Amino acid sequence: xxxxxxxxxxxxxxxxxxxxxxxxxxxxxxxxxxxxxxxxxxxxxxxxxxxxxxxxxxxxxxxxxxxxxxxxxxxxxxxxxxxxxxxxxxxxxxxxxxxxxxxxxxxxxxxxxxxxxxxxxxxxxxxxxxxxxxxxxxxxxxxxxxxxxxxxxxxxxxxxxxxxxxxxxxxxxxxxxxxxxxxxxxxxxxxxxxxxxxxxxxxxxxxxxxxxxxxxxxxxxxxxxxxxxxxxxxxxxxxxxxxxxxxxxxxxxxxxxxxxxxxxxxxxxxxxxxxxxxxxxxxxxxxxxxxxxxxxxxxxxxxxxxxxxxxxxxxxxxxxxxxxxxxxxxxxxxxxxxxxxxxxxxxxxxxxxxxxxxxxxxxxxxxxxxx
Numbered sequence: 133x134x135x136x137x138x139x140x141x142x143x144x145x146x147x148x149x150x151x152x153x154x155x156x157x158x159x160x161x162x163x164x165x166x167x168x169x170x171x172x173x174x175x176x177x178x179x180x181x182x183x184x185x186x187x188x189x190x191x192x193x194x195x196x197x198x199x200x201x202x203x204x205x206x207x208x209x210x211x212x213x214x215x216x217x218x219x220x221x222x223x224x225x226x227x228x229x230x231x232x233x234x235x236x237x238x239x240x241x242x243x244x245x246x247x248x249x250x251x252x253x254x255x256x257x258x259x260x261x262x263x264x265x266x267x268x269x270x271x272x273x274x275x276x277x278x279x280x281x282x283x284x285x286x287x288x289x290x291x292x293x294x295x296x297x298x299x300x301x302x303x304x305x306x307x308x309x310x311x312x313x314x315x316x317x318x319x320x321x322x323x324x325x326x327x328x329x330x331x332x333x334x335x336x337x338x339x340x341x342x343x344x345x346x347x348x349x350x351x352x353x354x355x356x357x358x359x360x361x362x363x364x365x366x367x368x369x370x371x372x373x374x375x376x377x378x379x380x381x382x383x384x385x386x387x388x389x390x391x392x393x394x395x396x397x398x399x400x401x402x403x404x405x406x407x408x409x410x411x412x413x414x415x416x417x418x419x420x421x422x423x424x425x426x427x428x429x430x431x432x433x434x435x436x437x438x439x440x441x442x443x444x445x446x447x448x449x450x451x452x453x454x455x456x457x458x459x460x461x462x463x464x465x466x467x468x469x470x471x472x473x474x475x476x477x478x479x480x481x482x483x484x485x486x487x488x489x490x491x492x493x494x495x496x497x498x499x500x501x502x503x
Contacts, residue, residue, distance in 0.1 A: 144309065149200045150256055152170050152196075153214055153215055160189050161189075174307065175307055196215065197216075208289045215281070219274070221274050229277075231279075231299065233300070234284055235302075236302055291321040325361045326370070334358060336380065336382075338353065340361070341363065342387065344480055346385070352476060366400065367462075374471075375466050380470070381472045382466075382471065382472070384462055386476075388451070395457035419453060420449055422446065422448050429442045451487075455475040475488040
C-alpha cells in the first residue's frame with residue numbers, strides 16, 4: 133500500500149491522556165507501583181492502553197506522564213507530555229482539579245468551566261473522576277493537578293488567550309479520540325468564542341476567514357477582541373452555532389475568493405471542498421451591469437482577485453454583488469427576523485471591496501422554518 137493510500141491514523145485527546153496519567157498516578161499512590169501500560173475506558177466504551185513516558189513518586193504524591201499521539205491530525209498538542217500529579221486532599225474536599233504548569237486557567241465567563249477554574253473541560257473531568265473513583269473509591273478526597281510541558285507556548289498558537297484562558301492549553305475531548313482533519317479543536321474554539329462574547333454582554337460578533345479580514349473588520353467596527361471569531365473556512369460551523377445561540381448582529385468578513393464561495397452557496401470554504409466558480413462570478417457581474425466582453429474576461433481570469441480587478445476597471449460594483457449573494461447564503465442558514473447579518477469583502481490589503489449592510493435574516497415573503 134502506498135503511503136498516500138494508507139488510512140489516516142486516529143489519535144488520542146489531551147483529555148484521554150490526562151485520564152490515563154491520573155489513573156497511573158492513583159494506582160502508584162495507593163499500591164506503590166505504576167501500571168505500565170495503563171488502561172482506561174473511553175466514553176464510547178473502548179478499552180485503550182497508554183505507555184507511561186514519565187513516572188515519579190514521593191512522600192504523599194505520585195506523578196505519571198503520557199506523550200500525546202494525535203495520529204495523523206496536525207494538532208498543536210501532538211507530541212506533548214501530559215502529566216498528572218495526584219495528592220491526598222483535605223478531609224471533605226472531594227475531588228479538586230488544579231491547573232499545573234502549561235494548563236490554562238479560565239478568566240472569562242461563557243465557557244463550560246467557570247472563571248478561576250483549571251481549563252479542564254467537562255468530559256475529561258468526568259473521565260478523570262471515573263478513574264479516581266475506580267482506584268481510590270467513591271468520594272475520595274484527592275487533588276489532581278494536570279500539567280503539560282511547553283503548554284504555555286502551545287497555547288499561543290490557539291485561541292485560548294482571546295477566550296480568556298491564560299497560562300496554557302485546555303484539556304479537551306468528548307470521545308477521547310482524535311479524528312484526523314476533523315478540525316474539531318477549531319470548531320470548538322469557534323463555539324467557545326461565541327459563548328464568551330454572549331456571556332460578556334456583546335450583541336455583535338464578527339467571523340473572519342483570515343488575519344487580514346479580521347484586522348480590517350476590527351478597524352471597520354472598532355470591535356473588542358472578544359467580538360472577533362476566527363472562523364477560518366468554517367463559516368457554516370459558526371453560522372449553525374449562532375443559529376442555536378443567537379446574537380443580535382453578525383458580521384461575516386473575508387477575502388474576495390472566500391466570499392465568492394459563500395456567495396455561491398458553499399458553507400465550508402476550504403479549497404478541498406470546492407473552488408470559486410468564475411462562470412458563476414461572471415453571471416453575478418452581468419447582473420451588476422457587465423457587458424459581454426467583460427463577462428468573457430471574468431470567465432477567463434486566473435483568479436477571483438484578477439476578476440475583481442477587471443470588473444472594477446469597468447466600473448462594475450462586483451464586490452457589492454458578491455456581498456449581497458453571500459448575505460443570502462448566510463441569511464438562509466439563520467432565517468431569524470431577530471438576527472441581523474452583514475457581509476464585508478476585503479482584499480489582501482484590508483481595503484473594502486464589497487458590503488452588504490446589516491439586515492434581518494428572515495425573508496418575509498416566505499414562512500419561518502420550523503426548528
